[in-house]
Amino acid sequence: MTTPYTFSQNAYAGDLQKTYAHLGDGEESGANVAIAGRVMLLRRQGKLAFGTMRDSTGEIQLFALSQVTTEFESFVKLHLGDWVGVRGEVVRTQRGELSVKVAQWELLAEARHNFGEKWSGIADVDLRYRHREADLWANPETRKALTLRSDVIRAFRERLWAGGFLEVETPMLNVMATGASARPFTTFHNSLDSDFFLRIAPELWLKRLVVGGYERVFELGRVFRNEGLSPRHNPEFTMLELYVAYWDYKDMMAFVEETVSGVAIDVLGTTEITYQGRSLSLAAPWEKKTMAELTSAAVGEDVSVHSSLEKLSSLLLERNATVEKSWGTGRLLAELFELTCETDLWDPIFVTEHPVEVSPLARRHRDDEALTERFESYAVGRELSNGFSELTDPDDQRKRFEDQARLAAAGDEEAMGIDEDYIRSLEWGLPPTAGLGIGIDRLVMLLADVSNIREVIAFPTLKPLRD
């Protein structure tokens, strides 16, 4: 089958629907257009035929007549899913459907496989994820969610550019996997004869750029974590990280609530949304509570990083949680928080003042050296963002890394190692800086009102098919 190499399209279905909304029933516009798209439906009625064509902007009816349309008999034999280019006049049929009266048309691509389901779409999730192209064609909801993802990313970029941020790219292949607590993927470089790790976070590189004098930087990109799959976890996911010199974590919290609610308005036109049947408001300001406050309220007694090991341990053990001997009160408090509070945080909230023990890259709190100036924002029971006043002191950073190294030696596969190169960077001088990370996939899930992360990733990670 030979198909043309080009088609001179000069109109889109969605634009035509708007431009000719005024056209009366049975009226002809006199305007000739060239449109292209996929044939979604075809209804023949003797020497007339009505088709529904979809392009990237919407749908419009194709109105073919044996006396007007070239190769009419071939036109009515088009298959659902075929791509066509059509030239003709914009008209509204007697029954009131805006149409292009097909004068000339050409087959642009044949669909050898099609789906008879005009109303159920494709329900087989395996097929939907492995052949997203078919899913996009058959299921409007899929297109909606993936388009929203693109809209969200554009909205962030535009807001960041407007805020004076520089977009940068940092290495994905790293000698150490650091900047977060996670197990990495490993790979190998042949000529360098070296193992590399896929990045789990760009954090340390970005702070080095701040050391270098870029006061506002961001990176929007993929990170890779070698962990289990779930409706909320894909091994590769998209993270927005940004750093601002001279800010602290309070400045960053204000930025987060303003930016996230602003992005919601950019893409949805509102901050008032519904997620899985339950409403919430993303409008700023968001509630702020310390980790100790929330955990105390949840367990019914005062707890903090200064509580005894025994007290925190027993509260965890009462709840059938496991407790490691190597954990201090900071880790115990964080575990207790996650166990008792996290899933109940429906409306947007900043949880603040995380223990130093679980925050190896965050600056110590100005009022309590067992805590850090850190926040995590939560909504619908999930973490949406994480940020802090950055640790700028190279000596303290070395101590934190040494603590991490001890955990690693004790068997913690997610602990960081000592990154001498990064400590040297801090010795050049990192100004007071606040940093932020936002999981874009999860935010898109929230805005798109979908419960599975795979619905917002075009080609999610799946188990390879055997034989």
Place this chain on the structure above:
RNA sequence: GCGCCGAUAGCUCAAUUGGCAGAGCAUUUGACUCUUAAUCAACAGGUUCCGGGUUCAAGUCCCGGUCGGCGCACCA
């Protein structure tokens, strides 16, 4: 990694207690000059996910496997 659930025509789904494998849409053929998921008529379409087992008889019951969904664990 563990537990529960699922897989039947190209697509969406039925199939009673273990008793002839079915429908709609799509495809193919025909009718139809304003349809809207058009309608009407006819034809065709099957490794019931894969491999074993029980039984006179298995889509259905049992065992093993593959892939997926959900939950747990890990994490964002």
